[in-house]
Amino acid sequence: MSKISDTVHLDDILLKFSVFGRYHAVASVCLTLVNVFEIIAYNNYVFITEEVKYRCVSNSYNESNSSQHNSSVSGDCSADSCAQWVYDDPHSFVAEFYLACQEWKRTLVGSMHSFGCMLGLVIVGPLSDRLGRKTLTVTTCVLGSMLGLVRSFTSSYWLYVALEFLEAVVGDPTSSSFTLCIEMVATEKRVLYTSISGFGYTIGGIMYPLLYWLVPYWRNFLRLAYTPGLLFIFYIYLIDESPRWLLNKGKKEEAVAIIDEAAKTNKMQLEMDLNKISYEEEKGAKFSKVLLDTFKSKSLLLRFFVCSAWWIASTFVxxxxxxxxxxxxxxxxxxxxxxxxxDVPVLVAVVFILKRFKRKMPLIFTFVACAVLCVAQPFVPSEHPWLSITVYLSGKLMSSFYLSITYIFTSELFPTSTRNSMHALCSSVGRIGSVIAPQMPLLMAYWSGLPAVIFGLVSLTAGMLTLLVPDTAEDSLPDTVHQAENIGKLDETEL
Structure with missing residues (x-):
C-alpha cells in the first residue's frame, strides 16, 4: 500500500540540516569510528600471517651446522626431512601453529576471510533492509569484536581459521553503516557526508601497521584491536535509525520523532509539518518479492551486472x-x-569532482586513467626508479578514486526497499577481485609486468561498461523500483 502526500518530501526536510550541525556531526564521528574498526579487522591477517624464516635442526646435526631455509623455499620440506624446526620469531603465528613448509595454511587464513566476507554481505545486506541499518551496524560490530577476541586465545589452527571465517560472515558492518550514512542526508550532501566518514578507512589503514609495529605479538595485537569494538554496543543510544528506511517500512511516527529530535539537537525550527511528509511504503510486501521485483526490471538487472563489474575491478586492482x-x-x-x-587527497577531491562533473564521467575517467598507468608501469625504464614509483602510486590513486565513486554510485541506482541488499550483493560479487588479487604475484614468474597489465585491462573493461547506466547525481534516492527505473530521465518530474 502506498501513502503519498504532495506536501513535503524527505529530501526537502533533510536539506535544512547542515552536515556540520551537531546532530550530523556526532553521527559522522560515530560512523567514522566504525570504519576505523572495520578496516583494521578486515586487514588483520596481512601482518599476522606474514612469512617467517625458519631453519631445520635434525637429530644428526648441530644447530650451528644446520642449513637455513626461507619459508618460500620448498626444498627439504618432505615429510621425513626434518625432525625439528626452529623459527626466527618463536612467538609468530607461523611458529605457534607449526606451519613450517605449509605455506598453504598460512595463506588460507586470508582466503577464508575473503570468502567469509562474500557470504556475509549477502546475509547482512538483506537483514539490514529488513531489520534496519542501525540494528545491523551495532550487531556486526559487537559480534566481530567478540569473535576477534576469542581468536586471540585459541591454540588450534583450524579453530582459528573457522573463527576468522565466521567473523567475516557476521562481523562486517561496512554495508549497513554506509547505507545508514547516505540515507541520513539530502541528495546534494551525500558525497560530502560519506567522504567525511570515509576518512575512517584511511585512519584505520594507517593505524593498522603502526599498531602492529608497536605490538608485534599477534595475540596481543588482536586483543588491542578488538577490545574497543565491544563499546559499539552503546551505539544503541548514540545513533538513530535511518528515517528513510523507517518511512519505507511504514514507521512514520518513529521517523518523524527522529527528525524532530535532530532539529532540537541543532536548535533549529523546521517551518514545515512533519506529519505531512510524503513517502513510499513497502509495508506488507515480503522481502523476497521486493527483491524479485528488482531483478524483474531489465534496467535494474543491467545495473546489477555493471555494478558487479565495478566492484570486481575496484577490489581486484x-x-x-x-x-x-x-x-x-x-x-x-x-x-x-x-x-x-x-587515499587522503581522494576523499577531499572526490567531493568537488562529483559535485561538478556528476558520477559517470569521473568514474569512466578514473577507470581509464588507472588502466593507462598500470599498463605503462612495466615499461618505465629501470634506471628511473622514482618515475616507476610515481606511476605506481598514481595508479593506486586512480583506483582509490573509482572505489570511492563505486561505493556512492551503486547505492544511488537501486530503491530503498532493496538498496542495502543490492549494494551488499554487488560488493559480495566484487570480492572475487579481492580473492584473486593476492595470487597475482605468482604471474611475475612468467613476466614481471603481467600483473600490472591485467590490472589495466580489468580497469578499462569496467570503465567501458559504465556507459550502460544513467547518471544519478541530480536525482533523489529512489524509494521504489518504478522510481529507480526513471533515474536520469529528463521528463521525470518527481521521484
Missing part, C-alpha cells in the same frame, strides 16, 4: 596494488601505511 606495495623498497609498515595516505 585496489587490493592488488596495496598488497604488491610490500615489494617496494623500505620499511614494510611504512610502505603499507603510504598506500592509505594516498
Amino acid at each position: 585496489y587490493h592488488g596494488l596495496t598488497i604488491n606495495s610490500i615489494f617496494l623498497q623500505g620499511n614494510k609498515y611504512v610502505n603499507y601505511g603510504l598506500m592509505y595516505i594516498v
Whole structure:
C-alpha cells in the first residue's frame, strides 16, 4: 500500500540540516569510528600471517651446522626431512601453529576471510533492509569484536581459521553503516557526508601497521584491536535509525520523532509539518518479492551486472596494488601505511569532482586513467626508479578514486526497499577481485609486468561498461523500483 502526500518530501526536510550541525556531526564521528574498526579487522591477517624464516635442526646435526631455509623455499620440506624446526620469531603465528613448509595454511587464513566476507554481505545486506541499518551496524560490530577476541586465545589452527571465517560472515558492518550514512542526508550532501566518514578507512589503514609495529605479538595485537569494538554496543543510544528506511517500512511516527529530535539537537525550527511528509511504503510486501521485483526490471538487472563489474575491478586492482606495495623498497609498515595516505587527497577531491562533473564521467575517467598507468608501469625504464614509483602510486590513486565513486554510485541506482541488499550483493560479487588479487604475484614468474597489465585491462573493461547506466547525481534516492527505473530521465518530474 502506498501513502503519498504532495506536501513535503524527505529530501526537502533533510536539506535544512547542515552536515556540520551537531546532530550530523556526532553521527559522522560515530560512523567514522566504525570504519576505523572495520578496516583494521578486515586487514588483520596481512601482518599476522606474514612469512617467517625458519631453519631445520635434525637429530644428526648441530644447530650451528644446520642449513637455513626461507619459508618460500620448498626444498627439504618432505615429510621425513626434518625432525625439528626452529623459527626466527618463536612467538609468530607461523611458529605457534607449526606451519613450517605449509605455506598453504598460512595463506588460507586470508582466503577464508575473503570468502567469509562474500557470504556475509549477502546475509547482512538483506537483514539490514529488513531489520534496519542501525540494528545491523551495532550487531556486526559487537559480534566481530567478540569473535576477534576469542581468536586471540585459541591454540588450534583450524579453530582459528573457522573463527576468522565466521567473523567475516557476521562481523562486517561496512554495508549497513554506509547505507545508514547516505540515507541520513539530502541528495546534494551525500558525497560530502560519506567522504567525511570515509576518512575512517584511511585512519584505520594507517593505524593498522603502526599498531602492529608497536605490538608485534599477534595475540596481543588482536586483543588491542578488538577490545574497543565491544563499546559499539552503546551505539544503541548514540545513533538513530535511518528515517528513510523507517518511512519505507511504514514507521512514520518513529521517523518523524527522529527528525524532530535532530532539529532540537541543532536548535533549529523546521517551518514545515512533519506529519505531512510524503513517502513510499513497502509495508506488507515480503522481502523476497521486493527483491524479485528488482531483478524483474531489465534496467535494474543491467545495473546489477555493471555494478558487479565495478566492484570486481575496484577490489581486484585496489587490493592488488596495496598488497604488491610490500615489494617496494623500505620499511614494510611504512610502505603499507603510504598506500592509505594516498587515499587522503581522494576523499577531499572526490567531493568537488562529483559535485561538478556528476558520477559517470569521473568514474569512466578514473577507470581509464588507472588502466593507462598500470599498463605503462612495466615499461618505465629501470634506471628511473622514482618515475616507476610515481606511476605506481598514481595508479593506486586512480583506483582509490573509482572505489570511492563505486561505493556512492551503486547505492544511488537501486530503491530503498532493496538498496542495502543490492549494494551488499554487488560488493559480495566484487570480492572475487579481492580473492584473486593476492595470487597475482605468482604471474611475475612468467613476466614481471603481467600483473600490472591485467590490472589495466580489468580497469578499462569496467570503465567501458559504465556507459550502460544513467547518471544519478541530480536525482533523489529512489524509494521504489518504478522510481529507480526513471533515474536520469529528463521528463521525470518527481521521484
